[in-house]
Structures are given as C-alpha cells and as structure tokens.
Amino acid sequence: MQSKRCDIHYLVTRIINPTLNWIIVTMRSSQHVLKGRINTQYGPANLRWRDTTIWDSFSIELEVWRDDLWRYEKKESVDPELILEPLFSILSRMEAKLPDNEKKQRILSELYEMVLRIGRYLEAEEYVKKELSEVKSRAAYIKEMDENLKNTIRESQRKLSREAPIVYSSLNNSVSVPKISSRQSSIETRGIPALIIIKNSRIRRKGRLWVSNDGWVGIAIDGSSLKGIVKRSKVRICKDSNTIKVEIDKITDKDMERWNHYKNTYLAPEKLIPVNFDKNCSKKQKTKKKGIFPIIGKILGGVTSIFVGILAVLLLLLLLLSTISYIWGFVSPITLILTAPNSQDMNWVMGNPSRVYFYDIDSSCYTADKIVIDSSLNYLSKETGVKFIELPHPLALLIGGISYSCTPPKTEFAAGEAESGYGGISIFVISWNKIRIPHNFMTQEVVLHETLHAMSFGHSNDPSNIMYPTITGVSTLNSQLKNYIHTWYVKNPLAYLTIVPRNLALLVFILFILISKAS
Numbered sequence: 269m270q271s272k273r274c275d276i277h278y279l280v281t282r283i284i285n286p287t288l289n290w291i292i293v294t295m296r297s298s299q300h301v302l303k304g305r306i307n308t309q310y311g312p313a314n315l316r317w318r319d320t321t322i323w324d325s326f327s328i329e330l331e332v333w334r335d336d337l338w339r340y341e342k343k344e345s346v347d348p349e350l351i352l353e354p355l356f357s358i359l360s361r362m363e364a365k366l367p368d369n370e371k372k373q374r375i376l377s378e379l380y381e382m383v384l385r386i387g388r389y390l391e392a393e394e395y396v397k398k399e400l401s402e403v404k405s406r407a408a409y410i411k412e413m414d415e416n417l418k419n420t421i422r423e424s425q426r427k428l429s430r431e432a433p434i435v436y437s438s439l440n441n442s443v444s445v446p447k448i449s450s451r452q453s454s455i456e457t458r459g460i461p462a463l464i465i466i467k468n469s470r471i472r473r474k475g476r477l478w479v480s481n482d483g484w485v486g487i488a489i490d491g492s493s494l495k496g497i498v499k500r501s502k503v504r505i506c507k508d509s510n511t512i513k514v515e516i517d518k519i520t521d522k523d524m525e526r527w528n529h530y531k532n533t534y535l536a537p538e539k540l541i542p543v544n545f546d547k548n549c550s551k552k553q554k555t556k557k558k559g560i561f562p563i564i565g566k567i568l569g570g571v572t573s574i575f576v577g578i579l580a581v582l583l584l585l586l587l588l589l590s591t592i593s594y595i596w597g598f599v600s601p602i603t604l605i606l607t608a609p610n611s612q613d614m615n616w617v618m619g620n621p622s623r624v625y626f627y628d629i630d631s632s633c634y635t636a637d638k639i640v641i642d643s644s645l646n647y648l649s650k651e652t653g654v655k656f657i658e659l660p661h662p663l664a665l666l667i668g669g670i671s672y673s674c675t676p677p678k679t680e681f682a683a684g685e686a687e688s689g690y691g692g693i694s695i696f697v698i699s700w701n702k703i704r705i706p707h708n709f710m711t712q713e714v715v716l717h718e719t720l721h722a723m724s725f726g727h728s729n730d731p732s733n734i735m736y737p738t739i740t741g742v743s744t745l746n747s748q749l750k751n752y753i754h755t756w757y758v759k760n761p762l763a764y765l766t767i768v769p770r771n772l773a774l775l776v777f778i779l780f781i782l783i784s785k786a787s
C-alpha cells in the first residue's frame with residue numbers, strides 16, 4: 269500500500285486517544301480477577317495457574333500498539349497498513365477471546381468507529397473496510413485454533429501413543445515425516461519420537477526430532493527445557509532396531525535460543541522430509557542396570573542384623589506406597605477428565621484427587637489471614653468430606669501439600685494465584701502447590717478458588733460457579749461441585765493412594781541409597 273503523509277502527533281492525540289483512553293480505563297478492571305491459564309508448555313508434568321484478566325491483557329496490548337506509533341513520528345510518510353495491521357490482529361483476538369457480553373460489544377463497536385476514523389485520516393478507507401469485514405472470520409479461525417489446542421492437550425494427556433504413523437524405509441535407509449496439517453496439532457507433538465543421547469551430560473532420554481530440509485534439525489527432550497535447533501552435521505541420527513537414536517555432544521545456549529526463535533517456522537514440515545541416517549553410529553551402549561532392584565537385593569542380601577532387616581522391609585513398603593501414589597498422580601487426571609460433568613463447561617486437568625491434603629501457611633500471613641484460610645478450608649471440608657491437616661511451614665510444601673502465602677501474586681492485576689508443579693526425573697519427583705493471596709484479597713471466595721486449583725480444578729464459564737475466573741462474590745460451592753468432590757475425592761477408594769505424600773518417594777529413595785552405601 270502507498271505511504272501517506274501523516275502527522276503521528278495529530279493521529280494519536282486527536283483521533284486515537286479520545287476513544288482509546290476511555291476504553292483502556294474501562295478494560296482495566298477495578299474488579300480484580302482470578303483468571304487463570306494453564307501453562308502447558310512443559311507438557312502434562314507441570315502446570316501453573318496464572319491468574320490474570322483477559323480484559324487487562326488486551327488493554328495492555330492496545331496501549332502498547334498506540335505507544336509504538338510514536339516511532340513513526342519523524343517519518344515523512346507512513347504506510348497505513350503498518351499502523352493498522354497490528355490493530356486488526358488485536359481486534360480479531362478480542363472478538364475471539366473476550367466473553368460475549370454487552371461490555372465487549374460496546375468496546376468493540378467504539379474501536380471499530382475509531383478504526384474508521386483512522387482510515388479516513390490516512391485516506392485508506394478501502395483497506396480499512398476490507399480488513400474490518402474480515403475481522404469476524406479471523407476471529408472464527410482463532411476460536412477454532414483455540415478449540416483445537418484444547419483438544420490436543422486433552423488428547424496428548426489421554427493417549428501419547430495415538431500418533432501419526434512414521435514410515436520407515438529400509439531401501440534408502442531413511443524415515444519419512446508424515447504430512448500433518450499445521451492446524452491439527454501443535455509443534456510439540458509433531459516431531460519423530462526418538463531416544464536423545466547427550467554425550468557430555470550422560471543424558472539418555474526420550475524426546476523428539478524434527479528435520480528440516482536445509483541442514484538443521486530440532487531436538488527436544490520430553491518434559492524438559494532441553495530443546496534446541498542444531499546443525500545436522502553436529503548430530504548423528506541412527507536407527508537401532510525400531511528406535512531412532514539421536515546423538516549429540518551437547519545442546520548449547522545458542523541452540524536453545526534458536527529453538528525459541530524459530531521452532532514454529534522451522535519445525536513445521538508440511539511435506540514429507542526424509543531423515544537420512546548416519547552410518548557410523550556408536551555401538552549399542554552397555555547400560556549399567558542401576559535401578560532400584562539391585563539396591564534392594566544388595567540390602568536384603570547383605571542383611572547383618574534384624575534391625576537393618578526390619579528397616580529395609582519398612583522402607584520397601586513405603587517405597588511401594590509412595591510409588592503407587594506417584595503413578596496414581598499421573599493416572600488420576602485421566603479419571604478426572606473422563607468423569608468430569610460435561611454440563612459445567614469446566615476445565616479438569618491433571619491432578620491428585622486425595623482424601624487428605626496437608627497444608628501450611630507461611631509467615632507472610634497475619635492472624636486475620638490465617639483465620640480466613642482455616643475457616644474456608646473448614647467449610648470445604650464440611651461440605652465435601654475432604655480433610656485438611658495443617659503442618660508447620662514449610663513441611664506441607666516439602667511433602668507436596670498446599671502452601672499458602674500472603675505475598676502478592678507474581679502476575680499483575682491478580683487477586684490470587686495457584687501454582688502447581690512437578691519436577692525431577694524418573695519416578696522420583698518433587699511436586700509442590702503454592703498459593704499466593706495478598707492480605708487485601710484474603711476472602712473465602714479467593715481461598716476456595718485457589719485451593720480448588722491446587723486440587724486440580726480448572727475454570728468454569730458459569731458466573732455462579734466458584735471457579736469462574738473473575739471475583740463475583742460467590743463464596744460457596746454449588747451442589748454439583750460438592751457431589752463431584754465427594755464422589756471422586758472422598759468415596760473413591762483410589763483417592764486414598766495419594767494420602768501418602770508424593771515427595772516421600774524421593775525421601776525413601778535417598779534413604780535407600782544411603783543405606784545401600786553404608787552396608
């Protein structure tokens with residue numbers, strides 16, 4: 269499009285600001301919000317509820333767009349598309365993502381009026397009309413993408429093995445990447461499953477491989493931030509019976525940076541790209557079996573006294589219990605997803621339905637905060653049957669219980685925040701649940717909302733539900749939620765498994781190693 273003479277000062281102060289300032293003020297909620305978002309970039313093994321408001325985030329985007337216009341101030345002329353294209357992008361996403369209500373309609377129609385005024389000023393009315401007519405269809409597309417993303421997450425949680433087939437060819441010693449439409453799945457699920465071996469760090473773990481046709485490959489280790497885009501010549505790709513092995517000396521910071529910048533453009537093959545295997549791969553490594561069983565054998569074999577024997581049996585039992593509890597932690601989300609009531613339109617995510625939750629409250633909370641937390645948990649316990657047992661801080665946090673803090677959430681504009689995570693390797697992981705609610709938002713509503721996040725509940729679209737993302741004044745659980753918790757957290761015999769805190773597995777494992785070293 270042709271550049272137009274344009275006085276940015278006039279455009280911003282006379283045409284944009286009179287509308288936009290009002291809109292930004294309206295969208296900056298005086299009502300603070302609990303809005304959460306699941307951060308799934310670490311896969312199902314880590315989730316974080318970030319409580320921010322969607323209105324606020326769009327108001328920030330609009331503000332950034334406007335402030336960004338000043339960089340054209342010194343220019344003689346500006347292409348109207350440069351000014352307006354980012355705005356159309358924001359508008360399409362607002363159409364797609366904001367909840368349908370009167371407020372949204374009012375704000376959007378004001379914004380459309382503003383866009384028309386900008387178009388007139390820039391003499392780009394044709395372009396503006398055309399783009400405006402496309403906003404709705406772009407919004408529909410974004411909605412569809414969001415829906416697809418949701419399905420992908422659900423699907424990948426349900427069944428990791430239901431992947432597109434990978435075609436081996438023994439003829440030319442290569443494997444082909446199946447063609448997958450970019451709208452069907454996220455980049456993370458599109459790589460070829462492979463065993464990633466990082467020689468310098470002795471890492472041998474499952475991961476994924478992407479091959480680009482111009483000499484670069486992507487490597488990602490499952491459930492880890494070790495992801496990089498590296499030169500094809502720096503890796504050896506081998507086929508060992510039916511496993512594809514990728515060997516690399518190390519993944520550098522530069523490789524990881526490349527991953528962050530280019531993964532979406534680089535690793536989204538739309539065509540079949542053959543992976544050519546290297547020939548001079550190192551021989552099959554002799555894996556030293558350093559599992560639990562040899563350690564157990566060592567202990568039981570070298571039992572020198574009854575005391576050590578009893579200790580070993582007790583530890584075995586604990587290990588068994590905590591391992592079952594841990595595995596259950598991974599299986600239970602599936603039961604949550606499968607059994608969740610549909611009518612609620614609520615997100616049910618990975619978690620650990622349990623009869624008993626340990627909790628602690630850290631020293632940033634005042635007595636008044638403690639009273640609200642305790643009485644809210646009391647209410648939850650009375651209505652559902654789930655027990656909450658208080659431990660001195662940081663004991664509950666250490667064993668994977670819930671830890672309450674009265675410091676402000678990390679996210680701006682949030683009234684409360686719940687963060688749950690899993691970390692570690694193999695079956696020996698640590699898990700944690702941290703809830704942050706500042707003193708001025710310490711109410712039963714916020715405590716219950718965040719606690720239910722820590723108990724694996726997502727958001728509901730129903731404003732009368734306690735899990736509605738915004739503070740509405742509803743501070744009780746509806747009967748459907750109560751029944752659900754009672755059935756799946758209290759009556760469910762499997763929910764007893766998670767009474768053994770998951771982090772005990774880690775403690776027991778350390779004890780095992782210490783004892784086996786001593787004996």
Ligand SMILES: [Zn+2]
Nearest residue numbers: 302303304319
């Ligand atoms: Zn929330």
